[in-house]
Amino acid sequence: MVKSQRLLFFMLVLALVASAVLGLFAGPVDVPVWQVLFIGQQGVEPELQWARQILLDVRMPRVLLAILVGFSLALAGAAMQGLLRNPLAEPGIIGVSGGAAVVSVFLLYFGFALWQSWLLPLGAVFGSVLALAGVLLIAGKGAPVVTLILAGVAVAAFLSGVVALLLSMAPNPFALQELTFWLMGSVAYRDLNQLGYLLPFFLLGSVLVLRSGRFLQALTLGEEIASSLGFAVAVERLKLLFGVALLVGSSVAMTGIIGFVGLIVPHLMRHVGGADPRKLLLNSALAGALFVLWADIAVQLIPTTTELQVGVVLTLLGGPFFLWILLHHRARYLGFGSS
């Protein structure tokens, strides 16, 4: 375990910057990255214009998006685990990713997404917040954690049913393929304008969640103690859940469903940087960004006929990795996190 939080932060940021640069080199064609980056537009020879276009329009957005989505999902995961006091919680457990997926698939399905470029991202965030509102309404005000989880699981199951229904009614195989691929999660070839619309939601969500660190610390001993330590549990919980809904909704809007990041990264970072739920937030967010970025670089390097979806790779790697952590530390989990 890294004892100094500052050192860990520095290491993660350094790794992130290095990996982002590495990400600019990844792709099917060789691009003279340094030449394009440092010579500037005027200096670029006409034959290098194509390289500039690839770098700025394809690779840079892809790297940025991987970082942003990884950051958001892992942050949301750490927040949900802290809130529910359960290491098996992940952001989708309260139905937010399902809500975003239903609205996105609906908009894509009926072609509304083509009307206005802001419709898909904002619709997904709206779906995410709506699903959260539904869960909270079902669970009731100040509901115990178990009720919240059960309501979330029920809503998430219903929403995945709606997505399946929409897919099964797809007008033609091409539409079905497009929707399915979209849902699998990828950061490739996304519209940067949409990222612009979503940035305020990412920022607001991140601020809401990162500012909840002290509340999550107080929850270490349960809601009763958090309340006695001066926290308005119901209000703090609502703020945190709203932040999670914004982060997950924006992520799903941009990249489809990328699973496992929100579950695994906080787990991993608990062993690397300690289990304090407040410190875990930023540690997880940075590591999540790194994790998705690496996975996206990996899908570009793996020699396959069609490029793999990063969501698929993360789930494929994530499952066994999660099992390994669980088996490695099963003694530690016995009796912990179950209440």
Add this chain to the structure above:
Amino acid sequence: MLEFSNVKFAYGERLVLNHFSAAVPRGQVTGLLGVNGSGKTTLLRLVAGVAAQQSGNILLDSVPLSSYSRSQRARKVSYLSQRAQPAWDISAAELTELGALPYPEWTKHERQSAVEQAMAQTDCLAFSQRKVTELSAGELQRVLLARLLVGHAEFILADEPTNGLDPRHQLDTMACFQQLAQQGRTVLVVLHDLALASQFCDHLIFLHQGKVHAAGPTAEVHTPRNLLDVFSI
């Protein structure tokens, strides 16, 4: 001084506290005794702000509890719950540091010295860096107790604080409460051990069916008659 007047509380239809009125004197250790389900924990939860008051008055130094803000109340009242178990495998020192949460203005140095002092008081310094999963039940209970002592809460509420402790640490814990009382704090402790109660409490409140059955200095109310009435022993 902590005062209750006509406090009523019900969980749904089930009335737990029924016109409960009592005073808990400052500078003394007061033991709250009663059978399971008699409302002892509910009483502590009301003062700690965990459960919302339904009717009646609770006064902290003659000021109604309801007039304090959440953060003011958290600085005034420290609460050790019976059920609190850490969800995460943090160190004993980190767990103790949770007691500093009502004081966001403290510097890191102030926080650390308050934590060290509290851990020294409950004999936890030897294992301050150990993870909570590696502690015995008794050691964990002492760490939870240390958390209670970080900060300067004038009112200390503890729900069965000697649970799981060996005899030596039971005595140490109660002695620690006595010490806190001598510093001028108001200490209210729920106990099931009548011997500990008679040895360490200056004042006792017998709670029976949501009402005070007897209250006063230990020598006066720790009588066979009251024990028979309340516990049927």
